[in-house]
Amino acid sequence: MNTAHAARFGPSEEGAFVVRAEGLCKRFTGPDGKPFDALGGVSFEVAAGRLTALVGPDGAGKTTLMRLMAGLLHPDGGSLSVLGHDTRREAQAIQNRISYMPQRFGLYEDLSIQENLDLYADLHGVDRAIRAARFARLLEMTDLARFTARPAGQLSGGMKQKLGLACTLVRVPDLLLLDEPSVGVDPLSRRDLWEIIAQMIAEEGLSVVVSTAYMDEAERCDRVHVFNKGEQLAEGTPDELRRRVRGLTYVAPPAKDEPARDLQARLIDAPERVVDAVPSGGEVRFIRRPECALDTLGDLLGASPASARPEELEDAFMLLLREHETRRADEADAARPASGLTMESATHFGAQDPQSVIVVRDLVRTFGDFTAVASTSFDVRRGEIFGLLGPNGAGKTTTFRMLCGLLPASSGHLEVAGVNLRKARAEARKRIGYVAQKFALYANLSVRENLEFFGGAYGLRGRALRARIHAIEAQFELEPAAQSGTLPHGYKQRLAMAAGLIHEPRILFLDEPTSGIDPLARRAFWRTITALSQSGVTIIITTHFMEEAEYCDRIAIQDAGKLLALGTPREVRAKAGDAGRDMNSAFIAIVEQSRREKAEALEQRRAGERAESVA
Amino acid sequence: MSASASGFRVRIVALVRKEMRQMLRDRSNLLVGFLLPVALILLFGYGLSFDVKNAPVAIVTDQPSLGARELVAGIEGSAYLSARPVATMAQAEDLLGSGKVDAIVRIPVDFARREGQGHAPVQLILNGIDSVTASTLEAYIAGAVSKALAHRMDRGQATGGEAGQVEIVQRIWFNETSNSTWYLVPGLVVLIMTLVGAFLTSLLVAREWERGTLESLFVTPVRPLEIVLAKLVPYVLVGLIDLAMCLVAARLLFDVPIRGSLFAVLLSSTMYLIVSLLLGLFISGTTRNQFAASQVALLTSFMPAMMLSGFVFDLRNVPVGVQIAAQIVPATHFMAVIKTLFLAGTDWAMVMRSVLILGGYALVLTVLTRRTVRKRLD
Amino acid sequence: MDRILSVLFMILTLIRKELLAIFKDPANRIVLFAPAFVQTLLFGYAASFDLTNVPYAVLDQSRSAASSELLAHLDGTGVFRRTATLTTPDQIAGVIDGGSALMAISIPADFADRLAQGRSAPVQLILDGRNSTTAGSASGYVASVATAFNARHGGGGGVTLVRRAWYNPNLQSRWQIVPAMVATLSMLQTLLLAALSVAREREQGTFDQLLVTPLTPLQILIGKSIPSIMVGMLQSTIVLMISLFWFHIPMSGSVALLYLGLVTFTGASVGIGMSLSALALNMQQAMLYTFLLIMPLTLLSGLITPIRNMPQVLQIATYVNPLRFGVDLVRRVYLEGAGLGDIYPDFLPMFAVAAVTLPLAGWLFRHRLA
Structure with a gap:
């Protein structure tokens, strides 16, 4: 591997660095007309033959950096050389x-x-x-060989990603740049993608730079560069970075009968003492601030005994970001939990109302001879957070659209708040809120105008409307005059939430609300959701971040239109058996088992048919 | 050197193949590329005509006389007019008001007497809402009236005076029967080339910007000029197929002559096609947005080709400012040549002049277009 | 009562949102109104069938007082401009082919003699038929000059045609075209605006969001149609103003009736646009479909060539074309001063088109999903 490398990079080419940046600056004009630094003087080097990760939240400058390295943008200051070529003068040579x-x-x-x-x-x-040999190998690795004649537009998100990767690997490049290759892709496809990358590095000695918001992906890399707001916060091997949070990480079980998310909510609401907290496996993992000893957290933890746990890269990432944000003393911090929601006593709705607000029985939806949703049944109880999980194309969105009355069911029974929304009168629809996958907002209207419209469309007007808009703007910390199309992704999501909640619905539908959102914003989002649930709102949510399933009361896992598992996160993990250490592995195990069974059944049937025909 | 040349060839072939496939798989593209031209050919060939035929004319004879009868007979005899005798003026005015007739010819009470005196006015009332039809009708009626009189004079029934008559003997060259289809169909070639060129291609580069495909195309050994050239090829083919359809339809369906050399027709059409394709690509690369691109393309290429090129509206009739603007429009230069090639014959000096002018446009636009697809995102 | 009020308010909210979405975009503001200005002026000046400056060549082999007088008459009309004086007949082809003259007048050597002898004296007129409409008008002019010449010399049998053109006394083609633009230009853009309005929301995913609100498809349809109609009326008004105050084409009819007709017409256009919008999968398709439709609608509207000159089949087809009746209605109300009693037949087909397309679009909103 190394000799192959030496052959491609002569000793003349700056030793073993494929990228070298010094004081790199890039300035854009912001939506408000003022210039801002997407990159404000960044210096770093990328070693040859390695897998390097650029991590950071939204707006960290990752994509700008990628485009600069590809020679598609010209730096405004500093220098950047890729494979020994200056990106300003020799872009074509790099390309x-x-x-x-x-x-x-x-x-x-x-x-x-x-x-x-x-x-x-x-x-x-x-x-x-x-x-021919190369294609065969790529198609085999990406598992696309069966579909070579299918138009790329008709592939699922995961398959598109794999094809995109295959297209970059039609020959062995001297450097491979991947810009957030796994955004919006389910865990199975994500795993496949990384396996391909790993294989190519092992076999061909590729130099790869990948940007990502997933820490488990960064964990696989040789070197990690952490960015935020155009600055590099830290760099090093995953081990080196992890060392920064050594001794700060703990795990605590919630008190008896208390959902883990309530404990998590208490912890994350104390940012001056706690860096981060997430529910996981029925417990809560958290990081304390270095300056606050564990015993100062007694009031938050209550009777729950916290025990130390091994630190992970995500912990280091969260600590770096929090410290940076504090340094910047940034008021409009996307990570701050929405404040307007009052914390009601957790026990109030803790034991869910046994009454079902959503009843689904034998729901089927077919498109031609394709079955998108096959005979699915479940109930959602009042005040519950119900998660609908599944890989891309599992039928989540179709189920969702039927629930909201956007799509007629082919057969089966469907009831939301006692009615079928497709046939229901306007009044019934006032009780539900809907946040679509792409945060459907009117891009050229301001935040205020969007809220005014959705408020008006739900029949609010006059003083009531104004009061509600003020309340919700405060709750989600929205800037009324900002134009929604130019908002950063995390803000768009908050506005979409605000629009979906403006009429105070009793049931809220959220379709992949955290897709493409960085960990900071996701924390804030879930804090809002848990607070809503505590105030009695029923929430139905789809996601393919499996760790988010831990926030739900109950989850359903769908694949290929079929319901594979239904129950509390703990029950679902238990169903996966040994594989169920965490939600991600449980999910993969359940889906793969079902696919295996299906393949076996098919095989058996074929064998049976063969036997019959022989007989 | 030869390695880079073969790289160029491989890339161009790959890009052209890609563009062809994309074009063929997009149904709406094919609709505009082929269905619309067919519809336009049929509409222009059969549907649109400025020619007045059998126009209904109300005739009011207040007092019958031999002269009046012969006058009416003259109008009735005209192939362009269809006389409709009406008893009273009021009735005739009703008919004109409701659009049932296009003109009223009124022969007044004292017609016979005043004719004898050598000064007999005949009243003609036209509906001016359609001024073109009205003017044409006036000429036809005047012609019919003077024919009737000449006829009478020949037989000595009318007072001709001792002076002779100036008689206009007209010959319309290139379009002997004065059929408007003959000039609409060659003009249509210009319109369709503009449509295929500017309108269809205006979406091409913008679409790649919108879908983000240019970003990955840029980070390959491809040169910007190769991207532009590859986008031209499929649409040149569509344009030439449309041209062939126009020529066949003109010849076989509408009997429009094609008197010039086919080579000259092909040469100038291809030249114009390339200019309008480049214009479309330039617009597309500048706006980077499909909606804006199509709007700009319509306003800057299609509208001028329709209005300012001398297609329907003769440039000799417009104010100087508009004439100057018309000279800037590439379609004007092609329009003059294609009409001449269809109806008059090959005027090589004219063909070469406009091919040179169009070539100049093509050169400038290539340079400009190449700039819009330079490999930069900022 | 309160329910009705509440529904009205919800529709108003939607209308307000649509208008904001249209007008907040500076590019939209330009795209919606600048073309109306530019095109009206362009059509007003460039779309002319009226001869103003016809270049001609003369081959005067008679060189007599009579021939000079005839040519002086011709020059006196102000329409003709002599660009070449020829000496032999074979020069004619040169000037006509190259386009330096639209026509050539050839006066034979025996012209004056024949006139003096009281015989008819033929003058040959050769016209460039590459634009037969212009050629026809030019020939008409020359004929009238000849008639006038004859009358002056006591010929022509003494019969003169006294022309009076109703509604357009000087038979200017501008009068024919600019008022028709009031309907035509607004149609072009209202159709596109309506077609894009739903397609855009579908592409951006906001349409689902709209459908889950308590608004019914009918209410959404109303809320989306009214802004398009308003924009259409605004454009019509711009064109009308240019026609009245820039080109000074006098308006004879009732403004109220004109606007009543325009609302009906625009309603029918919006209905077609909305149906296209519901059928199209994305904005690109909506745009291309609109464009595919606009061309035949404009050509078959009688805007430039009369409907009566079309074959019977096409004439029947024009009944579903609201523009045909829109153009007719505007011309007749504007130039002719027609009253409702005269033009009510124009309303019926437009109503019919609106009555079919608007409900169809509403139905498609909900059933063309997935």
Whole structure:
């Protein structure tokens, strides 16, 4: 591997560095017309033959950095050289040698998988002689060989991502740049993607720079650079970074009968003492501030005994970000939990109302001969947080759209608050709130105008509307005059939530509300959700962040339209048996088992048919 | 050197193949590329006509006389007019008001007497709402009236005086029957080339910007000029197929002659097609937004091709300012050539001049377009 | 009562949102109104069938007082401009082919003699038929000059045509075209605006959000149609103002009736646009479909060429084209001063189109999903 490397990078090429940045600056004009620094003087080096991660929340400058390295943007200050070429003067030379997968994969949706591969192979001048073998290998690794004739536009998100990656690997690039390759992809596809990358590094000695918001992905990298707001906060191996939080990380079980999320809520509401807290496996993992000893947290923990746990990269990341944010004393901190919601006593709705507000019986939806949702039944009780989990294309969104009355069911019984929303009169629809996947907002209207519209559409007006808008703007810390289309992703999500909650619905539908959102913003989001649930709102949510399932009272796992598991997070983990250490592995285990069974059943049936035909 | 040349060839072929596939798989593209031209050919060939035929004319004869009868007979005899005798003026005015007739010819009470005196006015009332039809009708009626009189004079029934008559013998060159289809159809070639060129291609680069595909295309050995050239090829083909359809339809369906050399037709059409394609790509690369691009394309290429190129509205009739603006529009130069090639024949000096002008446009636009797809996101 | 008020308020909210969404975008403000200005002026000046400056060539082989007088008459009209004086007949082809003259007048050597002998004296007129409409008008002018010449010399049998053109006394084509633009230009953009309004929301995902609110499809339809109609009326008003105060084309009819007609017409256009919008999967398709439709609608509207010149089949097809009746209605109310009694037949087809397309769009909103 190393000799292959030395052959490609002569000793003349700056030793073993593929990227070298010094005082790198990039300035853009903000939506308010003022210039801001997307990158404010960043210096770092990327070693050859390594897997390097750029991590950071929204707006950290990761994508800008990627584009600078690809020669698509010109730096405003400092210098950047890639593979020994200056990006300003020799962009084409760099582009001849590297491969780059942008966030939107750069696939031609109307071309088939094979055609996309051919196109990029031709553009990179891949020799026809070696092409067949290379394609076969890539298709095998990505498991796309069966679909080569299918247009890229008809692939699931995970498959698109894999195809995007395959297109960058039609030849062995001297440097591979991957910009957030796993955003919006389910755990199974994410795992596959990383396996391919690992394999290519092992076999071909690739140099890879990948940007990501997932810490478990950064954990796999040789070196991690942490960015926030255009600055580099830290760099090092995952081990080096982890060392920063040594001795600060704990895990605590909630008191008897208390949901883990209530303890988590108490902890995260005390940011001056606690850096971070998340529910996990029925307990709460948290990080204390270095300056606050564990015994100062007694009032928050109550009777729960906290025990130390091994530190993880995510802990280090959270600590770095919190420290940086405190240094910046940034008022508009996306991570602060929404404050307007009062914490009612946790026991009030702790034991859920046994009455079901959503009843689903034998729900089926087919599109032509494709079954998107197959005979699904579940109930959601009042005040519950109900999670609908599943890989891309599992039928989550279809189920969701049927619940909201946006799509008629092919058959089965469906009831939300006692009625079928598709046939219900306007009054019934006033009781539900809906936050769509893409945070559907009117992009060129201001925050206030969006809220005024949705408030008005739900029949609020006059003083009542104004009062409600003020309340909700305060609750979600929204700037009324800001134009919604130019808001950062995390703010858009908050505005979408505000719009969905403006009429104080009793039932709230959230479709993948945390997709593409960084860990800080996700914490704040879930704090809002748990507070809402405590005030008695029923919440139905889809997500493919499995650790988020821990916030739910009950979850359902769907795959290929089928309901595979239903129950409390603990029950679902138990169902997965040994694999159920955490939600992510439990999920993968359950889905894979079901797929295996299905394949076996198919095999058996085929064997049976063969036997019959022989007989 | 030869390695880079072969790299260029491989890339161009790959990009052209990609563009072809994308074009063929997008149904709405094909609708605009082929269905709309067919619809336009049929509409222009069969549907649109400025020619007045059998226009209903109300005739009011207040007092019958031999002269009046012959006058009416003259109008009735005209192939363009269809006479409708009406008893009273009030009735005739009703018909004109409700659009049932286009004109009233009134032969007054003292017509016979005044004719004898050598000064007999005949009243003609036209509906001016459609001024083109009205003007044409006036000419036809005047022609019919003077024919009737000449006829009478020849037979010595009318007072001709001792002076002779100036008689206009007209010949319309290139379009002997004065059929408007003959000039609408060649003009249509310009319109369709503009449509395929500017309108369809205006969406191309913008679409790649919107979908984010250019970003990954940029980070390959591809050169900006290759991207532009590859986008031209499929649409040049569509344009040429449309041209062939126009030529066949003109010849077989509408009997419009194609008197010039086919080579000259092809040469100038291809040249214009390339100019309008480049214009579309330039607009697309500048706006980077499909909606804006299509709007700009309509306003800057399609509208001028329709209005300012001398297609329907003769440039000789417009104010100087508009004439100057028209000279800037590439379609104007192609329009003059294609009409001449269809109806008059090959005027090589004219063909070469406009091919040179269009070539100049193509050169400038290539440079400009290449700049809009430089490999930069900021 | 309160329920009705509440529903009205909800629709008003939607209308307000639509208007804000349209007008907050500076590019939209330009795209919606600048073309109306530019195109009205362009059509007003460029769309002319009236001869103002016809270049012609003369081959005067008679060189007599009579021929000079005839040519002086021709020059005196102000329409013709002599660009070439030829000496031999074979030069004619050169000036006509190259386009330096639209027509050539050839006066034979025996012209004056024949006139003096009281015989008819033919003058040959050769016209460039590459634009046969212009050629036809030019020939009409020359004929009238000849008639006038004859009358002056006591010829022509003494019969003169005294022309009077109703509603457009000087038969200016501008009068024919600019008022028709009041309907045509607004149609172009209201159709597109309506077609994009739902397609855009669908593409941005906001349409689902709209459908889960208590608003019914009918209410959404109303809330989305009214802003498009308002924009259409605004554009019509701009064109009307230009027509009245820039081109000084006098308005003879009732403004109220004109606007009543325009509202009906725009309603029908919006209905077509909304249906297209509900059918299209994305904005690009909505745009292309609109464009595919606009071309035939404009060509078959009688805007430039009369409906009566079309074949029977096409004439029947024009009944579903609201623009045909919109153009007719505006022209007749504006130029002719027609009253409701005269033009009510124009309303019926437009009502019919609106009555079919608007409910169809409402139905498609809910059933064209997934």
